[in-house]
Amino acid sequence: MEQILFYFYALVACGCAIAVVLSQNVVRMAFWLVLSLASVAGLFFLLDADFVGATQLLIYVGGTVVLLIFGVMLTASGPYVQLKSSPADVMQAGLIGVAFLALVSSTVLAVNWEENEHKIAGHATETAGYNPAQSGNTSRPIGTALLGLRFDKDLAQPGDHAAEGHSHGGHGHTHDAKAGVSTGYLLPFEIVSVHLLVVLVGAAYLARAKRRNVAAS
Amino acid sequence: MGLNPYLLVAAVMFVCGVVCMATKRNGIGILMGVELVLNGANINLVAFSKYGSIGLDGQIMSLFVIVLAAAEAAVALAIALNFYNNHLTIDVDQAAELQG
Numbered sequence: 001m002e003q004i005l006f007y008f009y010a011l012v013a014c015g016c017a018i019a020v021v022l023s024q025n026v027v028r029m030a031f032w033l034v035l036s037l038a039s040v041a042g043l044f045f046l047l048d049a050d051f052v053g054a055t056q057l058l059i060y061v062g063g064t065v066v067l068l069i070f071g072v073m074l075t076a077s078g079p080y081v082q083l084k085s086s087p088a089d090v091m092q093a094g095l096i097g098v099a100f101l102a103l104v105s106s107t108v109l110a111v112n113w114e115e116n117e118h119k120i121a122g123h124a125t126e127t128a129g130y131n132p133a134q135s136g137n138t139s140r141p142i143g144t145a146l147l148g149l150r151f152d153k154d155l156a157q158p159g160d161h162a163a164e165g166h167s168h169g170g171h172g173h174t175h176d177a178k179a180g181v182s183t184g185y186l187l188p189f190e191i192v193s194v195h196l197l198v199v200l201v202g203a204a205y206l207a208r209a210k211r212r213n214v215a216a217s
Numbered sequence: 218m219g220l221n222p223y224l225l226v227a228a229v230m231f232v233c234g235v236v237c238m239a240t241k242r243n244g245i246g247i248l249m250g251v252e253l254v255l256n257g258a259n260i261n262l263v264a265f266s267k268y269g270s271i272g273l274d275g276q277i278m279s280l281f282v283i284v285l286a287a288a289e290a291a292v293a294l295a296i297a298l299n300f301y302n303n304h305l306t307i308d309v310d311q312a313a314e315l316q317g
Contacts, residue, residue: 002218003218006218006222010222010226013226013229013230014226014229014230014233017229017230017233017234017253018229018233020233020237020249020250020253021233021236021237021240026243026245026246029245029246029249030249033249033252033253036230036253036256037252037256040230040256040259040260043223043226043260043263044259044260044263046218047223047263047264047266047267048267049263049266049267049276049279051276051280052259052263052276052279052280052283055280055283056259056283059283059284059287060252060256060283060286063287064252064286064287064290067290067291067294068245068248068249068252068290068294070294071245071248071294071297071298072245074298074301075244075245075297075298075301075307076307083241083242083243083307083308084242085240085241085242089240090240093236093239093240094236096236096239097232097233097235097236097239100232100235101228101229101232104228104231104232105225105228108221108224108225108228109221109225113220113221113268113269117269117270120270138273138276141273142273142276142277142280145273145277146277146280185277188281192281192284192285195285195288196284196287196288199288199289199291199292200288200291202292202295203291203292203294203295204295206292206295206296206298206299207294207295207298207299
């Protein structure tokens with residue numbers, strides 16, 4: 001079942017991403033982008049990241065794409081405006097894109113990730129979790145981590161091998177018995193929230209309603 | 218499911234975003250390419266969060282990426298609206314004032 005769902009979501013995500021590149025109309029691009037982002041949210045759910053998947057649906061599909069469609073609406077001079085690129089540009093970009101994809105995918109396939117994982121983390125990769133494996137209940141650990149508390153790392157017992165081996169998933173926490181209190185993300189959370197506030201004030205300032213050519217008249 | 222299929226999906230989305238940024242002449246289309254690139258990176262982060270040893274940190278990083286993408290979209294749309302007010306078009310090839 002997981003295989004079937006993965007292939008479905010992966011095909012929809014990749015196909016709609018390619019359709020975004022190939023379509024010329026901006027509104028159709030926005031439609032394919034919505035489908036692609038929604039199936040990426042499905043991939044997040046398959047990866048046991050339920051909070052990130054829900055955030056993806058709420059913020060991207062519900063917010064950012066609507067913002068983009070408002071941008072299309074406010075900037076289109078005609079209903080079917082098409083800005084076509086020259087075929088030579090499309091050919092060049094397509095060739096470079098295919099070459100880039102070959103490079104990236106050959107790199108991904110060439111690396112043995114399991115072995116690297118053992119090399120980096122040593123033999124102490126005991127995967128113990130705050131949550132049992134594959135429960136997917138990540139919103140509370142993420143919330144406490146954003147407040148600076150890492151219950152998911154600190155409360156993990158040394159013998160609590162909830163999920164051994166990477167194929168069974170879990171969250172794969174590296175448990176270190178000597179560490180006192182693990183570090184959380186309180187400062188980046190505050191920085192990013194102030195950043196968002198400043199950015200929204202700046203965007204409202206940049207896009208404020210003003211008459212065209214005030215200085216000229 | 219292993220790690221590799223997710224990384225390949227992320228690579229396809231990343232490359233689509235890069236090609237979209239390179240070929241589109243519409244400013245909004247370029248923004249959509251940026252969104253695709255950031256989503257490909259997010260898939261990587263969440264996949265390593267499950268199959269690697271970084272634990273929940275990957276998911277938290279992907280949340281930060283989502284928030285920063287929303288902020289970037291807001292500012293870029295404001296810039297696009299200003300550009301449209303000044304040039305009466307959204308074609309990014311028309312923005313050539315800074316050429317020497």
